[in-house]
Amino acid sequence: MRLRSFIFMCALPCCAYAQDCDLSLSGKVMDLHDNAPLADATLYIAELSKSAITNEEGFYEFSELCEGDYTITVIHSECNTIAREVALKSNTERNFRLEHHLEELNQVIVKGKSHHDKLTSVKEVQLSDEALNRNSGKSLGDALNELSGVSSLNTGNTVVKPIINGLHSSRVTLINNGTRMEDQEWGAEHAPNIDINASGSVTVIKNAAALQYSGDAIGGAIVLEPSRIVVKDTLYGKTTLTAASNGRGGAVSSQLTKSFDNGLFGQLQGTVKRFGDFEAPDYVLSNTGLDEKSLFARIGVNRFSYRLEASYSLFKNTLGILRASHLGGAQDQFSAINSDRPLIVRDFTYDIDVPRQEVTHQVFKVKGDKKFGNHSHLEFHYTYQQNDRFEFDIRRGDDAGKASVDLSLKTHTAAFDFRTELSETINFKSGIVGTYQDNFANPETGVRRLIPDFEKYHFGVYSIADFQVNDALLLEAGLRLDHTHLDALKFYRTSFWESRGYDVLFPDLVVEEFNNQILTNPKLDFTNLSATLGTTYTISDALTGYVNYALASRAPNPSELFSEGLHHSASRIELGDLRFDSETSHKFSLTLEGNLKGFQFTVNPYANSISDFVVIEPTGIQQTIRGNFQVWEYRQTDAYFLGVDLDATVALTDHLDWQSQFSFLKAYDSKRDMPLINIPPANIANRLVYTNPSLNGLQLALGSTYVFRQNEFPNNNFEVFIPETQTTELLDISTPPDGYHLLDFSAEYPFSLGSNSKMVVGLSAENLLNTSYRNYLNRFRFYADDLGRNFLLNIRINY
Amino acid sequence: MRTYKFLFALLLTGVFFTSCNNDDDSTPPPVNEEEVITTMTATFVPTTGGDTVTLQTQDLDGDGPNAPVVTVTNNFVAGTTYNGTIEFLNETESPAEDITEEIEEEDEEHQIFYIPGAGLDATIAYTDADADGNPVGLQFTLTANTAGAGTLTIVLRHEPSKPNDGTLSDAGGETDIAATFTVTVQ
Numbered sequence: 005m006r007l008r009s010f011i012f013m014c015a016l017p018c019c020a021y022a023q024d025c026d027l028s029l030s031g032k033v034m035d036l037h038d039n040a041p042l043a044d045a046t047l048y049i050a051e052l053s054k055s056a057i058t059n060e061e062g063f064y065e066f067s068e069l070c071e072g073d074y075t076i077t078v079i080h081s082e083c084n085t086i087a088r089e090v091a092l093k094s095n096t097e098r099n100f101r102l103e104h105h106l107e108e109l110n111q112v113i114v115k116g117k118s119h120h121d122k123l124t125s126v127k128e129v130q131l132s133d134e135a136l137n138r139n140s141g142k143s144l145g146d147a148l149n150e151l152s153g154v155s156s157l158n159t160g161n162t163v164v165k166p167i168i169n170g171l172h173s174s175r176v177t178l179i180n181n182g183t184r185m186e187d188q189e190w191g192a193e194h195a196p197n198i199d200i201n202a203s204g205s206v207t208v209i210k211n212a213a214a215l216q217y218s219g220d221a222i223g224g225a226i227v228l229e230p231s232r233i234v235v236k237d238t239l240y241g242k243t244t245l246t247a248a249s250n251g252r253g254g255a256v257s258s259q260l261t262k263s264f265d266n267g268l269f270g271q272l273q274g275t276v277k278r279f280g281d282f283e284a285p286d287y288v289l290s291n292t293g294l295d296e297k298s299l300f301a302r303i304g305v306n307r308f309s310y311r312l313e314a315s316y317s318l319f320k321n322t323l324g325i326l327r328a329s330h331l332g333g334a335q336d337q338f339s340a341i342n343s344d345r346p347l348i349v350r351d352f353t354y355d356i357d358v359p360r361q362e363v364t365h366q367v368f369k370v371k372g373d374k375k376f377g378n379h380s381h382l383e384f385h386y387t388y389q390q391n392d393r394f395e396f397d398i399r400r401g402d403d404a405g406k407a408s409v410d411l412s413l414k415t416h417t418a419a420f421d422f423r424t425e426l427s428e429t430i431n432f433k434s435g436i437v438g439t440y441q442d443n444f445a446n447p448e449t450g451v452r453r454l455i456p457d458f459e460k461y462h463f464g465v466y467s468i469a470d471f472q473v474n475d476a477l478l479l480e481a482g483l484r485l486d487h488t489h490l491d492a493l494k495f496y497r498t499s500f501w502e503s504r505g506y507d508v509l510f511p512d513l514v515v516e517e518f519n520n521q522i523l524t525n526p527k528l529d530f531t532n533l534s535a536t537l538g539t540t541y542t543i544s545d546a547l548t549g550y551v552n553y554a555l556a557s558r559a560p561n562p563s564e565l566f567s568e569g570l571h572h573s574a575s576r577i578e579l580g581d582l583r584f585d586s587e588t589s590h591k592f593s594l595t596l597e598g599n600l601k602g603f604q605f606t607v608n609p610y611a612n613s614i615s616d617f618v619v620i621e622p623t624g625i626q627q628t629i630r631g632n633f634q635v636w637e638y639r640q641t642d643a644y645f646l647g648v649d650l651d652a653t654v655a656l657t658d659h660l661d662w663q664s665q666f667s668f669l670k671a672y673d674s675k676r677d678m679p680l681i682n683i684p685p686a687n688i689a690n691r692l693v694y695t696n697p698s699l700n701g702l703q704l705a706l707g708s709t710y711v712f713r714q715n716e717f718p719n720n721n722f723e724v725f726i727p728e729t730q731t732t733e734l735l736d737i738s739t740p741p742d743g744y745h746l747l748d749f750s751a752e753y754p755f756s757l758g759s760n761s762k763m764v765v766g767l768s769a770e771n772l773l774n775t776s777y778r779n780y781l782n783r784f785r786f787y788a789d790d791l792g793r794n795f796l797l798n799i800r801i802n803y
Numbered sequence: 804m805r806t807y808k809f810l811f812a813l814l815l816t817g818v819f820f821t822s823c824n825n826d827d828d829s830t831p832p833p834v835n836e837e838e839v840i841t842t843m844t845a846t847f848v849p850t851t852g853g854d855t856v857t858l859q860t861q862d863l864d865g866d867g868p869n870a871p872v873v874t875v876t877n878n879f880v881a882g883t884t885y886n887g888t889i890e891f892l893n894e895t896e897s898p899a900e901d902i903t904e905e906i907e908e909e910d911e912e913h914q915i916f917y918i919p920g921a922g923l924d925a926t927i928a929y930t931d932a933d934a935d936g937n938p939v940g941l942q943f944t945l946t947a948n949t950a951g952a953g954t955l956t957i958v959l960r961h962e963p964s965k966p967n968d969g970t971l972s973d974a975g976g977e978t979d980i981a982a983t984f985t986v987t988v989q
Binding site: 330331332333335336339347348398399400401402403445447449450451452453457493495497498499500503515516518519520521523569570577626627628629630631633725727728730 | 830831832833834835836837838840841842843860861862863864865866867868869870871895897902905906908909912918920921954956958960961962970971972975976977978979980981982983
């Protein structure tokens with residue numbers, strides 16, 4: 005019947021019943037549960053190979069349709085795909101309601117999807133598109149700071165590392181486009197090499213439960229995905245321009261996407277950022293400029309039964325490091341800490357001098373996805389990453405201008421993932437991943453290697469399953485096993501090798517002895533087991549509970565194992581330990597999510613108990629010819645983290661929302677009953693958002709952030725002899741700075757530029773009152789205030 | 804089916820591993836720190852005859868755990884003026900590299916400070932200057948005034964602000980060397 009009418013339609017084209025091919029079909033796509041509009045849903049008329057996409061209000065429209073019977077397939081990344089028959093006789097309005105599987109694990113969209121798989125028993129938090137756009141000129145860490153429970157460890161204002169529930173660096177895994185980032189992420193001063201403008205979505209999983217990606221994400225995982233591409237004959241793009249008063253610079257980011265009906269697509273995205281010296285309220289932060297360029301290109305094909313994609317990304321940046329933070333020894337540190345102003349303040353400049361970092365990160369990736377039957381998929385990806393890191397210090401003579409750190413890290417990753425529906429109620433997913441990594445530390449620097457040359461082989465295998473017990477209850481369980489083999493060639497100072505007793509413990513590791521150095525070949529193996537068990541219970545339409553337990557285990561990183569020498573920007577000697585074992589975390593988290601009329605909230609308490617937790621702490625003073633340095637040694641202990649993250653939104657009126665966030669964390673070394681260092685202090689953020697749809701969607705927002713003083717900290721102060729005064733003084737490197745309050749304001753106004761284009765102009769001010777403050781989690785808090793007032797102009801054009 | 808997939812993946816990853824794993828079986832070269840100053844020797848030659856005084860600090864393992872070895876040879880004599888010179892060496896290299904030359908070449912960016920501590924009655928005067936006419940401290944005089952014992956601290960600063968008032972706090976910059984010697988004026 006349908007076929008007949010189809011042929012009939014084709015055989016009787018518009019000449020006969022011209023007016024009948026002028027019909028429209030329109031309506032809304034909504035969430036089945038709360039009728040919330042679903043944006044970016046694809047509607048597809050199989051008979052005509054026509055598709056439409058819903059706008060932000062969930063609205064879609066097909067025009068110029070002929071009379072007839074059609075099958076409409078409705079696809080949305082977070083929902084079950086549905087197919088419905090529509091008999092079109094006149095202009096028709098038809099709404100579709102989709103089961104919005106916010107909690108569905110392993111849910112896969114057939115077409116045009118690169119969305120990552122959802123976890124069931126962990127409430128994920130996602131950066132809104134608005135937040136992504138607003139932070140276009142900033143770093144990933146800055147953008148993530150907006151989420152509750154996520155803070156950042158800063159080195160100045162350009163190196164921003166995300167902290168999730170108090171943990172960072174090697175304990176937070178970054179997944180970019182399905183592959184784990186390998187960019188020397190162990191370093192607290194190594195910012196993630198990611199341009200947020202290349203990401204369509206940024207999700208934070210505050211747990212180790214993302215077993216698909218890693219088993220060692222003791223703090224959590226950050227998952228970045230490129231934007232989805234629809235199967236449609238279309239060309240679209242967006243451009244974001246940001247200009248900022250602080251740093252007197254800005255960013256330009258542009259993306260262009262071309263896709264075809266047959267599933268072929270291509271996308272090109274590029275960003276350029278340039279800033280000069282940033283400024284604190286009272287002075288210029290000399291040598292804190294930033295130069296960043298990035299490029300992302302991909303081509304591929306999306307078909308019903310398979311997908312293929314190849315992509316290349318290039319990220320290149322130069323980051324200035326505050327000149328006044330470069331110190332010679334404890335005496336210099338004493339004068340720097342006890343000065344109200346940085347000891348070096350110069351006039352504003354765009355030049356980025358030493359000290360600075362120059363990093364290039366390249367990713368080449370091919371991935372494919374094949375559908376078997378109705379319920380099974382096999383995915384494959386191969387990724388090659390190359391990270392080249394240069395750090396330039398203040399040097400003398402022939403060495404001036406030569407890098408002090410020159411590391412090249414090459415990583416090959418190959419993975420297979422298989423997922424299937426075992427039954428109506430059980431989803432299963434399993435995969436294996438293999439990684440080969442080669443780190444090369446260039447000896448041409450004339451500075452002893454920060455971390456040694458090494459080769460790393462890693463192999464991982466995981467399985468996850470979830471079981472929908474009934475409408476309200478869903479169970480999830482997963483298991484993962486990782487094996488890592490590390491083969492390093494490390495030079496030790498003979499004096500250190502012997503003082504540690506390694507000469508007695510590991511005489512077999514010695515390869516060759518040089519003047520005052522010794523070449524060793526440590527070969528280390530780590531086997532790590534991780535697991536997750538959880539459940540989601542829908543208490544009522546408005547209330548959902550998530551309970552999750554995650555076991556995670558992390559092998560020590562190269563810095564924890566091999567550090568042995570002076571860390572200039574911290575002005576301290578850092579010592580690793582070859583004998584370290586993996587650290588193991590047990591994390592329980594509970595989330596209660598409520599969606600009442602006019603009031604939404606999330607309460608997320610958690611407890612994380614970590615055994616063999618690696619901490620670095622001061623153990624003494626070392627005399628060198630350069631003066632005295634504090635010695636910090638890595639040590640393994642047991643630790644616990646107890647915290648809670650709260651989020652709430654109250655609709656005060658139709659136009660006015662009040663958003664509130666609060667995070668609190670207590671973290672202790674349980675063996676010594678001492679607080680851990682660098683734990684985010686309690687903080688509360690409030691935002692009043694006024695939106696007026698009748699004024700074209702004008703949005704005004706006033707934000708307030710209060711960060712309390714961290715009152716729990718370990719005392720690492722030490723005494724230092726000051727030759728000028730011939731006195732011994734206490735060097736206070738422990739006491740956290742006072743709490744502070746910051747205000748910000750933003751306004752946004754969208755303009756329509758013709759039928760398919762839109763422009764949004766945003767104006768905002770950060771640190772509105774130009775408050776001078778220091779942030780406990782900024783490693784340069786000893787030397788300089790944080791950023792002063794900043795005005796930003798943000799223009800976004802979608803076309 | 805799953806076994807097959809497993810084996811295939813194993814094979815594939817194996818291919819990647821072997822294909823990238825044939826390059827370096829050679830041992831990497833050691834890095835001898837080029838900028839390290841292991842040894843500082845200050846020599847004081849009396850203008851009126853007598854014993855030459857030498858102050859030396861030597862730290863052959865650089866930032867390693869061994870403390871520097873400090874030696875003081877001979878005592879100063881009250882009422883005597885000494886012509887002072889100072890030498891910096893990197894003895895991790897063989898033959899030892901003379902860092903003093905680098906400091907001479909970049910004398911605008913360096914200054915050596917001589918700070919008598921309590922108990923030491925001595926006067927120090929610079930006798931050299933950089934291109935801008937500011938003191939460097941590679942050549943200087945020390946006049947031992949009255950008898951006593953105390954400390955003499957010698958500090959080499961990189962990129963101090965010049966001119967300065969002769970104090971470390973006004974000079975700023977970074978400490979490359981800081982050594983305190985216990986000396987006696989007879």
